Structure formats: C-alpha cells, structure tokens
Amino acid sequence: MSSPHEMEHEMEIELPDGPATLNAKSHDTLGEEVLQEEVEKMETELESKKATPEVEVKKEEKKLDEMFDDDEFMDQDDAELLELERQANEQAMKKEEEQVEIKTEPSAPKPTYADDDLMLAYYSRLFPFRLLTSWLSHSPLPTPSFHNREFAFTLQNDAYLRYLSYRTSDDLRKDILRLNPSRFEIGPVYTLNPRERKAMRNNAKFKPIEKELVFDIDLTDYDPVRTCCDKANICHKCWMFITMAIKVIDVALREDFGFEHILWIYSGRRGAHAWVCDRKARLLDDQKRRAITSYLEIVKGGAQSNKHVNVRRPLHPHIARSLEILKPLFKEHILEAQDPWGASSTPHLSKLLPDAGLVSALTKKWESAARDSVQKWTDIDTVAKSGVSRSLDTKALRDAKQDVILEYMYPRLDANVSIHLNHLLKSPFVVHPGTGRVCVPIETERAEEFDPLAVPRVSELLKEIDEYEGVEAREGEVVQDWEKTGLRPYVEYFRRFVNGLMKDEMKGKREREGDSMEF
Structure with missing residues (x-):
C-alpha cells in the first residue's frame, strides 16, 4: 500500500x-x-x-x-x-x-x-x-x-x-x-x-x-450604476465591478464560512462564476444555500426604487469588512472612472441623502455651475459643515454615504443560480460563442491583474499550435497542445487547484474512515 x-x-x-x-x-x-x-x-x-x-x-x-x-x-x-x-x-x-416579403434592410452579419x-x-x-x-x-x-x-x-x-x-x-x-x-x-x-x-x-x-456551491456575477446587473457600457458590452473600467465583487465574496466565503477551495471562472464575456468545491459546500441543501446567498446579498430593490441598500446599524462585521475593502477604490473606480452623477444623475444622489436642508443647498450649488462626481462627493461634507441645516444628523449623513458606496460597489448576485441544487452552470474552459473567448480561471490573489479582453480566442489558440509546431522540441519531450498556447497559464493554475482539492479530499476521507472505526 x-x-x-x-x-x-x-x-x-x-x-x-x-x-x-x-x-x-x-x-x-x-x-x-x-x-x-x-x-x-x-x-x-x-x-x-x-x-x-x-x-x-x-x-x-x-x-x-x-x-x-x-x-x-x-x-x-x-x-x-x-x-x-x-x-x-x-x-x-x-x-x-x-414566400414572405422582407421590408427591412438586411442587417450586417x-x-x-x-x-x-x-x-x-x-x-x-x-x-x-x-x-x-x-x-x-x-x-x-x-x-x-x-x-x-x-x-x-x-x-x-x-x-x-x-x-x-x-x-x-x-x-x-x-x-x-x-x-x-x-x-x-x-x-x-x-x-x-x-x-x-x-x-x-x-x-x-x-x-x-450534491453540487458545488456556485455564484454568478454579471455586469448587466450593474447597468444602473455603470456609465461606460451597457448590456453585453464591457471595458476595463466596468470590469472593475467584477474584480471588486471577487474580492468581497471570496473573503467572506473563506473567513465567515471556512471554505477553502473556491474557483473563480471568467464567463467568456461579461461576468464571473464562483465554484465552491469544499465537501461541506457540495453537500448543502437548498435551504442552506439560500441562507448563505441571503447573507451575501445586500443590494436589493427594483428599478423604480430610490434606495437599493438598507442595512442595520451597527454594521454587521461582514458589511463593515466589505466597506473597508471598497472605500479605498471608490474615488478612482466610481467617482473618476464612471462619473455617475453628471447633471442628469444628480437627482438620484440627492434622494440618497437624509436631510432636506442639506439637499436644497447642494442642489443650488450644483445648478449654479458644472461639477463632476468627485467634486459633488466633496461638496456633501463641505456644505454639511457650513451649517446650512440645523436639523442635520451627522451620523445619519455618514450612514447614508456608506450606503451610497455599497450601492455602487457591493457585489450584485444572481441569487437563483446559487440557491437551487439542481441548477446547471457553464463548464470551465468552454468557449463563449459570442466572443470566441475561453472561460478560463481567474487567480483570486491576482484578480486585479486579470484582463478579460486579453483572454485568448479559440481561433488564436489554434493558430498558436500551428506556429509552435514549426519549432523543434527537445529530444524526448512530450508537449501537450495547450502548453503551446496562451491557454497554458490558465490550465496550470487549474491543475494546481485540482491537486489541492484532491489532497484535502483524501485527507478528509482518511479522517472520516478513522472516526468510523472508533468504538
């Protein structure tokens, strides 16, 4: 043996x-x-x-x-x-x-x-x-x-x-x-x-x-807060919403639930999927999956809702930790990159603030001169400190600003994907037919470096194989086709992940067998 x-x-x-x-x-x-x-x-x-x-x-x-x-x-x-x-x-x-007369002009293929x-x-x-x-x-x-x-x-x-x-x-x-x-x-x-x-x-x-606990994050769910793209379109600016979501969800799954084997996969176009592969995650029933999903889901409310975040104070440790992760990124990736509060978007920001006197003073200031989102965010504290409203509750204003950060940055989950045991999810390494890009793993520790627009297309990979075969390999060396292409780092990362999962699975199996032999 x-x-x-x-x-x-x-x-x-x-x-x-x-x-x-x-x-x-x-x-x-x-x-x-x-x-x-x-x-x-x-x-x-x-x-x-x-x-x-x-x-x-x-x-x-x-x-x-x-x-x-x-x-x-x-x-x-x-x-x-x-x-x-x-x-x-x-x-x-x-x-x-x-048999049918087509009256519209043919669209480009x-x-x-x-x-x-x-x-x-x-x-x-x-x-x-x-x-x-x-x-x-x-x-x-x-x-x-x-x-x-x-x-x-x-x-x-x-x-x-x-x-x-x-x-x-x-x-x-x-x-x-x-x-x-x-x-x-x-x-x-x-x-x-x-x-x-x-x-x-x-x-x-x-x-x-049995099935892995899965999560689906799609950029179309961020259309109410992203300004650079919409629908199926993406760019480096709005991809940061996915990066921030990975950071928040991954640390919560590890620190709050004790999961270790979490695989993040690029969806091939505009999102990411998380596969939690620990044995205790795979054996969860629908009720427990729903409970975990509800724990992680805080951005709620329909399109007509003025406020999509309503969290209790004092903040739950998970939400407080999420704020600490997101706040340092708010200015660069929301205020500057998205500039969500242009002239037409200012009313929405006003509805998120708690004091009528403060809102009135800010509205006059913003109507008198053009202000970008960075300036408007700074104006909130400046005008509040000027004493325009005697009824202003500074604690309520602080809470409101925290809610704004959460609304614009906190992960938006497709809950139905996560709560049902019988739900199917696209396999890693399949090809998205609309983009030709492979659904590759995302290294959690280097999530900020992942570039969805640089993920190889299947046509590029096959071309790389043909080009590689013109290079003479070392004697006795067996080179897999994926090793000849840009797919190599993704497959190698996946292999390390699988090896770690199998080692822990074998260790757990030995422990369970040992426990079953005790009298």
Whole structure:
C-alpha cells in the first residue's frame, strides 16, 4: 500500500487530454476527418434501424436558466437524428422566407468567433477533459461524483440535451467530439445515473444530492450604476465591478464560512462564476444555500426604487469588512472612472441623502455651475459643515454615504443560480460563442491583474499550435497542445487547484474512515 506522501505525488502526475497523434495534424485537417467519420457512422446506424424513433427538437426560445426544470429535453439516444432534423428545418425556413416579403434592410452579419470546425478542433486538441474529470471526481480517477453527474449540451442548431452522464473522461470526450456542442453545462450529482431517469421518472429515489456551491456575477446587473457600457458590452473600467465583487465574496466565503477551495471562472464575456468545491459546500441543501446567498446579498430593490441598500446599524462585521475593502477604490473606480452623477444623475444622489436642508443647498450649488462626481462627493461634507441645516444628523449623513458606496460597489448576485441544487452552470474552459473567448480561471490573489479582453480566442489558440509546431522540441519531450498556447497559464493554475482539492479530499476521507472505526 502506498504511503500518503506517495499517493499525493501520484495525484500530481499529468494525464494527456488527447491522443498524441493529434499533435502532428493541423486543426483544419483534423476537423474534416472527424466530421467525415461521424457522418459515415450516422448513415450506417440509420440504415440499420427498422423504425425511426420520434424526435422532438425543442428550440431554445427562452433562457436556459428558465428551462432547467423542464422535462421536454432530448436524450442522447436521439442525437443521431439531429443533423437530419436541422437540414429539414433549414429547408422549411428557406421556403418560408421565399414566400414572405422582407421590408427591412438586411442587417450586417454578426462575426463568428467559434464556428463548428473551430469548436471541433478546440475540443480535440485543447480542452482539458481529464483534468475536468478529476476536478468533478475530487480524485485522480472517476468516482460516483462523476458517474452520476448531469451534463447538458447546447448543440450548434440550438437543440438542448440534458441528463447526459459518463463513466470516464474518454467517454465524455468522445461524445463531445461526436456532437460538437457550442457549449455545455455541469449540473448536480444524482442518487442514480441520470441516464436511467426515465425508468424511474416518478421514483422519489432519483434526486440531486450534491453540487458545488456556485455564484454568478454579471455586469448587466450593474447597468444602473455603470456609465461606460451597457448590456453585453464591457471595458476595463466596468470590469472593475467584477474584480471588486471577487474580492468581497471570496473573503467572506473563506473567513465567515471556512471554505477553502473556491474557483473563480471568467464567463467568456461579461461576468464571473464562483465554484465552491469544499465537501461541506457540495453537500448543502437548498435551504442552506439560500441562507448563505441571503447573507451575501445586500443590494436589493427594483428599478423604480430610490434606495437599493438598507442595512442595520451597527454594521454587521461582514458589511463593515466589505466597506473597508471598497472605500479605498471608490474615488478612482466610481467617482473618476464612471462619473455617475453628471447633471442628469444628480437627482438620484440627492434622494440618497437624509436631510432636506442639506439637499436644497447642494442642489443650488450644483445648478449654479458644472461639477463632476468627485467634486459633488466633496461638496456633501463641505456644505454639511457650513451649517446650512440645523436639523442635520451627522451620523445619519455618514450612514447614508456608506450606503451610497455599497450601492455602487457591493457585489450584485444572481441569487437563483446559487440557491437551487439542481441548477446547471457553464463548464470551465468552454468557449463563449459570442466572443470566441475561453472561460478560463481567474487567480483570486491576482484578480486585479486579470484582463478579460486579453483572454485568448479559440481561433488564436489554434493558430498558436500551428506556429509552435514549426519549432523543434527537445529530444524526448512530450508537449501537450495547450502548453503551446496562451491557454497554458490558465490550465496550470487549474491543475494546481485540482491537486489541492484532491489532497484535502483524501485527507478528509482518511479522517472520516478513522472516526468510523472508533468504538
């Protein structure tokens, strides 16, 4: 039997994510070969069937988050007919377009950053399947945490497949190469294999029992307070909202709840996801997940609400700590970078202040001359000290200014993502189809250095492979394709994270087994 030290060393052995023969081929040739093999395989299987099963392909007409609890999804057994269905849909749409007079001018085609061929080459050569499997298994080898884990695919024709599961990383890899999804999500671990759900659809034994505690932060939720961008657009100025959110949420999860293994992932466009992977986090039920989310969520109120932050005094230690993190950044990243209180935004700031006399004096001052947000923030204390209002409560003014900082800077969470055990979330290292950028890890300790606009696109990564292969490697050296690209630092960080998780998981397992032997 191996010693604990030897077992830990074994877990750090690097496993290749694809066959070595792939290294010698360009991604274009590889994509054609794999696609041709799949077409021939599908034709042979279809000819051998005596009857064609009914297939229902449901277009994704609503957000995926709203579909997670639906049962009207296709099984993997039906996937072989998707291509035929897609062709039929295209013909029907083309015929319909010929019969309808289009009166509007055609819009310019959107750029495609991740087409079918690029995605197939990416999954074939770069995606870290075995490392992902170890992460979800919390072990070097697949465990029931992987076997009974739900995966969901979004295919290139927008069909959505749920309740997929796999025995090994190779099985997952083969299915992804066969179906070539535009993205895929990871769901919970069930009591039984998700593939067997139809045989037990009404069986209460089939239920989710484990999943990482996850958080989703999206810049669209900051549209009421960011001025540089809106909707899906981002820049370095507004990305600081995500950076500040990571700082606040990460320290709270570690110091207030004792979690250690927290993985932050760039969403590929305008946000970040947190995966809390500790065993005690994975086993939380919906009620406890809701409690943690409520603990962290303080920015509330609809679009018509004047004030979105109402916290009790004295401040809870978590909120007081958050203020200490955010206050030093307020002037640079809010007042200067966003300048939220231009002439048209001043009324909102006035509504956040507690004294009518003070507000009246400030309004006159701001209407008499143009003032930027830095000057207006300074004016609040200057005018307050001038004695324009005898009824002014300085403590209430201080509290109001703290609430303003929290409203503009405190993390805005999508609570529904966090509180439900059966919620699915986009996998790390998938490619965002709208930007072509890979969903890479963000190093928490260096969050301020992360640049979402510098994250490599899949087309750039494949080009780097081709360019690297012109360089002669050292004799006997085996170089994985991801090591030849800008993906390398992200994969290496993910590997260190997974190794740390597996070591702690093994240590905890030994302790639990030792406790169970006590009499």
